[in-house]
Structures are given as structure tokens and as C-alpha cells.
Amino acid sequence: MKKTKSTHHLLCLFLLCCVGGAKPMVASLQLESPLPSAYYSHHFFPVSTSNNRTTSQLDWSRCHYQRRPPTCSLVVQKFPVKSSSVVLYASSGGSTAPADDETMEPPSSPPEGSKDRRKVVQVAWEKLVRWSRSWRSKAKTDVLERANKVVVLGGGSFGTAMAAHVAERKAQLEVNILVRDPQVCRSINERHCNCKYFPDHQLPENVIATTDAKAALMGADFCFHAVPVQFSSAFLEEIAAFVDPGLPFISLSKGLELNTLRMMSQIIPKALKNPRQPFIVLSGPSFALELVKKLPTAMVVASKDKKMADAVQQLLASRNMRISTSSDVTGVEIAGALKNVLAIAAGIVDGLNLGNNSMAALVAQGCSEIRWLATKMGAKSTTLTGLSGSGDIMLTCFVNLSRNRTVGVRLGSGEGLDDILSSMNQVAEGVSTAGAVITLAQKYKVKMPVLTAVARIIDKELTPTKAVYELMALPQVEEV
Ligand SMILES: *[C@@H]1O[C@H](CO)[C@@H](O)[C@H](O)[C@H]1NC(C)=O
Ligand SMILES: *[C@@H]1O[C@H](CO)[C@@H](O)[C@H](O)[C@H]1NC(C)=O
Ligand SMILES: *[C@@H]1O[C@H](CO)[C@@H](O)[C@H](O)[C@H]1NC(C)=O
Ligand SMILES: *[C@@H]1O[C@H](CO)[C@@H](O)[C@H](O)[C@H]1NC(C)=O
Numbered sequence: 001m002k003k004t005k006s007t008h009h010l011l012c013l014f015l016l017c018c019v020g021g022a023k024p025m026v027a028s029l030q031l032e033s034p035l036p037s038a039y040y041s042h043h044f045f046p047v048s049t050s051n052n053r054t055t056s057q058l059d060w061s062r063c064h065y066q067r068r069p070p071t072c073s074l075v076v077q078k079f080p081v082k083s084s085s086v087v088l089y090a091s092s093g094g095s096t097a098p099a100d101d102e103t104m105e106p107p108s109s110p111p112e113g114s115k116d117r118r119k120v121v122q123v124a125w126e127k128l129v130r131w132s133r134s135w136r137s138k139a140k141t142d143v144l145e146r147a148n149k150v151v152v153l154g155g156g157s158f159g160t161a162m163a164a165h166v167a168e169r170k171a172q173l174e175v176n177i178l179v180r181d182p183q184v185c186r187s188i189n190e191r192h193c194n195c196k197y198f199p200d201h202q203l204p205e206n207v208i209a210t211t212d213a214k215a216a217l218m219g220a221d222f223c224f225h226a227v228p229v230q231f232s233s234a235f236l237e238e239i240a241a242f243v244d245p246g247l248p249f250i251s252l253s254k255g256l257e258l259n260t261l262r263m264m265s266q267i268i269p270k271a272l273k274n275p276r277q278p279f280i281v282l283s284g285p286s287f288a289l290e291l292v293k294k295l296p297t298a299m300v301v302a303s304k305d306k307k308m309a310d311a312v313q314q315l316l317a318s319r320n321m322r323i324s325t326s327s328d329v330t331g332v333e334i335a336g337a338l339k340n341v342l343a344i345a346a347g348i349v350d351g352l353n354l355g356n357n358s359m360a361a362l363v364a365q366g367c368s369e370i371r372w373l374a375t376k377m378g379a380k381s382t383t384l385t386g387l388s389g390s391g392d393i394m395l396t397c398f399v400n401l402s403r404n405r406t407v408g409v410r411l412g413s414g415e416g417l418d419d420i421l422s423s424m425n426q427v428a429e430g431v432s433t434a435g436a437v438i439t440l441a442q443k444y445k446v447k448m449p450v451l452t453a454v455a456r457i458i459d460k461e462l463t464p465t466k467a468v469y470e471l472m473a474l475p476q477v478e479e480v
Contacts (some may be wrong), residue, residue: 117206140314143315144169145171156226163224164289165292169316175206177209178213179211188209225252227245228429229254229264233271248312254435258436261425261449279303279305284299294320298323300324300327300388302324303325331388334370339397341451342366342448344431345454346366346396347412348464372447372448417458431458432451434454438452438455
């Protein structure tokens with residue numbers, strides 16, 4: 001039997017956070033008299049405030065009630081009331097609520113409500129579009145207009161893809177790729193194709209390859225560094241004489257230098273013997289092949305110098321490329337350096353057939369471990385949840401393309417490491433990175449259960465199955 005309640009219940013509101021602005025606010029509601037329990041699960045119970053703001057001005061769709069009678073807490077995303085203490089009146093407002101019926105479902109919305117919601121969505125979208133237009137009209141393009149020449153160091157897949165992307169931005173821009181392999185050089189210049197990595201893709205005509213470092217760097221406005229981390233130091237020392245001290249270096253290389261545990265932001269200025277060489281790091285979920293296919297991609301550029309990050313954003317942002325800026329160089333670099341070790345772990349979970357729950361849990365745990373280390377090293381935790389953090393990690397762990405991940409799959413399905421390594425080239429480095437990562441974690445006194453387990457498996461001190469058992473048996477802790 002349903003009883004209709006129409007009494008008004010007085011609620012006192014205690015504010016636990018600041019009120020106003022767009023900041024989420026947590027308010028605790030103390031009920032003067034207990035409401036029937038059904039009210040707590042009722043998402044839409046009407047509330048009006050003492051200063052007579054109507055309920056419609058409070059965005060109740062963004063509020064959550066926690067059912068903890070006689071108190072319920074309320075998370076208000078955007079609260080239009082400025083005063084710090086407001087009395088809220090809650091009433092059943094004529095809606096039908098069965099008294100003390102724990103299992104009551106929220107009322108199914110009438111067609112009227114669905115029309116309203118559609119309207120709300122329309123208004124929200126129109127706001128977004130207006131906001132976007134106003135930004136677009138103010139967008140600056142002078143960096144691209146002024147740039148005449150860009151150099152890309154390294155003719156691997158990502159260097160080539162980035163050269164093609166930036167060349168597409170402006171036909172008059174001269175894009176030089178410095179490559180080692182004379183055959184690749186010839187194929188780019190004669191057939192506009194990097195035969196080694198993208199045999200089926202035509203590169204823009206303004207992409208020119210060379211094996212001459214001096215000619216490549218001469219007069220360049222920007223330099224993209226796409227040489228693998230382990231070879232970068234020696235390579236840069238060799239070409240240092242041709243590098244203008246003001247030439248911005250945009251690092252595309254991800255990883256840790258194995259013996260020194262340095263990342264590119266440390267390697268580049270040291271090798272060029274110029275601590276003031278402008279440095280920018282570009283990172284994010286971006287498979288080179290999808291980039292050359294011009295599929296929508298989003299990345300982040302980070303630099304200590306905001307002007308530099310803004311300049312690279314202008315240079316690269318296009319219809320198929322979103323570029324966000326950041327000042328958190330460490331945060332962007334560290335996730336890029338560690339994600340391949342996590343990819344090995346993801347491969348192992350796959351190889352052991354542990355299922356999708358396991359995979360998601362593993363990747364979430366891995367993200368946390370990387371965040372713990374990164375924040376100890378001075379990174380912002382928001383960077384780690386962004387494109388260069390979670391974004392790139394998801395791509396590397398969930399998509400079956402990386403060789404590091406394949407090593408994990410084969411380890412998980414019971415193959416020995418030596419057999420795997422002898423049958424694949426270029427993976428030894430990813431495998432040794434695991435140990436380097438743990439050395440770094442030790443230096444900063446961070447516990448990394450999953451990543452340490454990977455390193456132990458690689459050291460042949462632990463089998464994948466035993467590792468899973470040990471990880472599952474770790475203390476049950478509070479989430480951090
Ligand atoms: C709020 O407005 C209603 C009518 O809309 C009025 O009856 C009531 O007295 C007002 N309350 C306060 C606190 O101003
Ligand atoms: C994981 O999800 C995929 C896609 O739904 C499904 O094909 C696969 O069987 C799942 N794995 C397990 C172990 O259930
Ligand atoms: C994933 O990778 C493994 C080994 O690298 C391969 O055997 C398998 O076919 C791949 N699966 C998919 C769906 O591509
Ligand atoms: C494997 O990981 C290493 C170390 O992070 C990295 O340098 C290498 O590029 C990765 N290889 C692939 C194919 O992703």
C-alpha cells in the first residue's frame with residue numbers, strides 16, 4: 001500500500017566545504033525528523049532553500065544522496081547560493097513515496113520529463129559550441145605562419161609520422177628528416193614514401209630526407225627528437241656542434257636511459273652541453289600508423305616555458321590532432337618511460353587467460369603505481385590521469401600491438417624468456433627497463449607491487465602464476 005506524504009521536513013544544512021563557484025561542495029543534511037527511508041534512495045526529492053531559490057535553480061541531477069539516516073550527505077557540483085548557512089526544506093512535493101519501503105525504484109520519468117531533458121542537453125551542447133567558436137575566433141596562428149623549416153631527428157615510424165603531420169600543416173614548410181639508412185633516405189626523396197615503416201603511405205612532398213646532420217639542422221625553427229632513448233646521448237653529442245642554442249627540442253622519445261635512469265629532459269641538455277636548450281616533451285596515445293592515416297588523435301605538450309608549449313601547440317594542432325599544453329614535464333615523461341613495463345604485465349595477464357576483470361584491475365593498479373612514483377618525483381597527479389598518463393597506458397596495455405606486450409603474452413603462456421628474446425628483435429631493452437624502473441622506485445622509496453613482480457619474472461626469480469598468487473595475497477588496503 002502506498003501512502004502519499006505531503007508534510008514538509010525541515011532540514012538544516014551544514015556546509016563542509018566552501019560554497020559557490022564551480023567547485024563541488026559536500027553538504028551534510030541533518031534532518032529535523034527522520035524521513036521515511038524511501039526518501040534517501042529517491043534521487044529527486046524536491047528541496048527549496050530559505051532564501052527562496054527554487055529547486056529548479058539547484059542542479060539536482062548533479063547531486064548525490066548518501067543514504068545514512070537520519071543524516072544524508074549531499075554532493076553539490078555547483079551551488080547557486082552564496083551564504084554559508086542555508087536552511088533547506090525538503091518535502092515530498094506531492095510525489096508519491098511509499099513510507100518505509102526500502103526497495104522503491106525512482107519514479108519512471110513521464111514523457112514530459114524526457115522532453116525537458118532533451119532540452120537541457122540541447123542547451124548544454126549549444127553552450128559548448130558557442131564557447132568553442134569564441135575560442136576559435138581568438139586562435140593565434142603566427143607560429144605556423146612564421147615557421148619556415150622543421151627538422152625531425154630519426155626516420156623511425158614515429159619520427160616519420162610526425163614529419164608527415166607537421167608537413168601537412170603548411171605546404172611551404174620545409175620538413176627535413178635526418179635518417180641513418182641511405183635506402184630510407186632515397187625512398188623518401190624519390191618516392192615520397194618511407195619504404196621501411198609505411199610502404200603504403202604517401203608522404204607530403206615537403207618532407208625531405210637527408211643523412212647530413214648539418215644540412216638538416218641549418219636554419220630550423222623547431223626540432224623533433226625521435227631517436228630512441230638509449231642512443232640519444234651519443235647521437236646528440238655527435239651533432240651538438242650544428243645545434244643552435246635557441247632551437248626548441250621537442251622530444252618524442254619515451255623511456256629511461258638504462259644505466260643512468262635519466263629521461264630525455266635530462267639527456268638532451270647534457271648531451272648538447274646547453275642547460276638552456278628549450279625543451280618540450282610531446283606524448284599521448286598515438287600509434288604512428290593511425291597518425292599517418294590522419295585519424296583523430298590527442299596529445300599533450302609539456303614545457304617549463306609556457307610560451308614554448310603554446311608555440312608547439314599552434315604548430316601541431318589541426319583538424320585531426322588535438323594538443324593540450326602542460327607545464328609538468330616530469331609527469332608527462334615518467335608515464336611514457338614506465339608504461340612499457342606495465343604493458344609486459346598486461347601481456348602476462350592475457351597470456352595466463354586471467355580475464356577482463358583482472359586486466360582492468362591490473363592496469364588501474366599499474367596506473368596508481370606509476371602515479372605514486374611520478375608524484376614523489378614532483379609530477380602533478382592530474383598529469384597522470386591525462387592523455388600522457390592513463391591515456392597512453394591504456395593504449396599500450398589494451399591494444400595488441402606492442403612487442404613489449406607480446407613478451408608478456410608469451411611469458412604468461414609459459415614460454416621461457418630466453419626463447420622469447422631469441423625469437424624477437426629489439427625487445428631486450430624493454431625487458432631491461434623493468435629492472436631500471438625498480439631501481440628508480442627504490443631511490444624514491446615507492447612500493448610498486450605489480451611493476452616489481454614484472455621485474456622479478458624477468459629476472460626468472462618468479463613464475464607468472466606465483467606472481468599472481470603473491471599479488472592477490474598482498475594486504476587489503478585503503479585505496480590511495
Ligand atoms: C518564497 O516564495 C513563496 C511564494 O513563491 C512565498 O509564499 C514565501 O513566503 C517565500 N519565502 C521566503 C522565505 O521568502
Ligand atoms: C573478455 O571480454 C571479451 C569481450 O567481451 C570476451 O570475448 C572474452 O571472452 C572475455 N574474457 C573472458 C576471460 O571472459
Ligand atoms: C595478439 O598478439 C598475439 C601475440 O602477439 C597474437 O598471437 C594474437 O593473434 C593477437 N590477437 C589479436 C586479436 O590481434
Ligand atoms: C619496449 O619498451 C622499451 C622500454 O620502455 C621501449 O624503448 C621500446 O620502444 C618498446 N618497444 C616497443 C615495440 O614498444
